[in-house]
Amino acid sequence: MNNSDSVFQMVPPSVVNAVAKICDSKGALTRLEGLVVSHQLEALPLFQTVGWARFRDNVRHDYESHDFVAIRGFSAEQGGAALLVALRTIGESLRTFRGGKVVKHFKMSPWTRELSHTLRAGEFHTDHSTQICPPAVTGIQCLEPDPGTPKSGLLWIARLSDLLEHFETADCKGAGRFLMDEETTMLSDRSSSSWTGNLVSNGTIRYHPETIRAAARRSGNSCKDIDKHISAIENAALERAIPLALNRGDLALISNHRALHRRGKSSVVFKNYPTEFESRRVAVAHATKERRHT
Numbered sequence: 001m002n003n004s005d006s007v008f009q010m011v012p013p014s015v016v017n018a019v020a021k022i023c024d025s026k027g028a029l030t031r032l033e034g035l036v037v038s039h040q041l042e043a044l045p046l047f048q049t050v051g052w053a054r055f056r057d058n059v060r061h062d063y064e065s066h067d068f069v070a071i072r073g074f075s076a077e078q079g080g081a082a083l084l085v086a087l088r089t090i091g092e093s094l095r096t097f098r099g100g101k102v103v104k105h106f107k108m109s110p111w112t113r114e115l116s117h118t119l120r121a122g123e124f125h126t127d128h129s130t131q132i133c134p135p136a137v138t139g140i141q142c143l144e145p146d147p148g149t150p151k152s153g154l155l156w157i158a159r160l161s162d163l164l165e166h167f168e169t170a171d172c173k174g175a176g177r178f179l180m181d182e183e184t185t186m187l188s189d190r191s192s193s194s195w196t197g198n199l200v201s202n203g204t205i206r207y208h209p210e211t212i213r214a215a216a217r218r219s220g221n222s223c224k225d226i227d228k229h230i231s232a233i234e235n236a237a238l239e240r241a242i243p244l245a246l247n248r249g250d251l252a253l254i255s256n257h258r259a260l261h262r263r264g265k266s267s268v269v270f271k272n273y274p275t276e277f278e279s280r281r282v283a284v285a286h287a288t289k290e291r292r293h294t
């Protein structure tokens with residue numbers, strides 16, 4: 001696969017219209033989040049239609065073949081309400097957080113160093129890596145594209161299977177051993193949660209460079225060797241990764257167990273310096289488990 005429009009699974013018009021009826025009205029996101037919390041989302045009539053079943057099967061097929069699927073055709077109205085519906089194609093249950101919320105919003109900013117919305121490029125990672133059970137699927141919908149797209153603001157996705165194949169053949173086997181054979185601790189400074197174990201195990205990966213460095217610093221160890229491995233993993237992932245340029249409404253559902261993702265350097269256009277600017281804005285939500293085949 002390459003970064004052309006052919007990467008995107010197109011949503012059929014019947015599904016676009018049915019989802020728009022649910023997701024494009026005022027307050028739709030809050031209503032849908034309420035249905036998730038009360039376990040009633042599955043009861044939406046949309047999910048019983050033949051059109052949805054066909055679309056869901058196509059999405060599943062792409063996802064199972066590539067460990068991610070890119071979808072084009074949903075609207076970006078109401079802060080990513082369609083993302084929540086789209087996640088149901090492969091997600092069994094959705095992750096909720098404080099206040100009964102499911103979707104988080106991030107606008108890239110020139111005035112922050114926060115990893116989640118700085119303009120700087122991020123590193124390849126999986127989400128919520130220090131949790132006991134990290135979510136199975138990360139869903140990202142573009143609400144506003146990067147003003148410099150496709151030169152900036154790309155979403156990069158690298159499959160674990162490709163990475164491991166790379167380490168088998170390339171001259172950086174140490175990074176492969178670091179992932180598979182060494183016990184590593186990750187520590188989230190923000191939540192104080194930590195996890196220790198093999199980063200790759202049973203065909204799945206959990207990996208977050210900042211939390212690996214944070215754990216090393218906390219234990220008084222040097223980050224030199226760790227940075228060497230992280231750099232080798234970053235280079236290998238970049239070599240094998242697929243870059244996605246997301247337009248408004250486009251979304252990606254990415255395995256958070258079998259793939260890494262990363263945000264490329266983003267750009268900004270000021271409308272009224274320093275407070276008003278155009279930049280990439282996304283909605284992010286997670287499915288805790290993948291849906292079983294029926």
Ligand SMILES: [Fe+2]
Nearest residue numbers: 125126127261
């Ligand atoms: Fe992420």
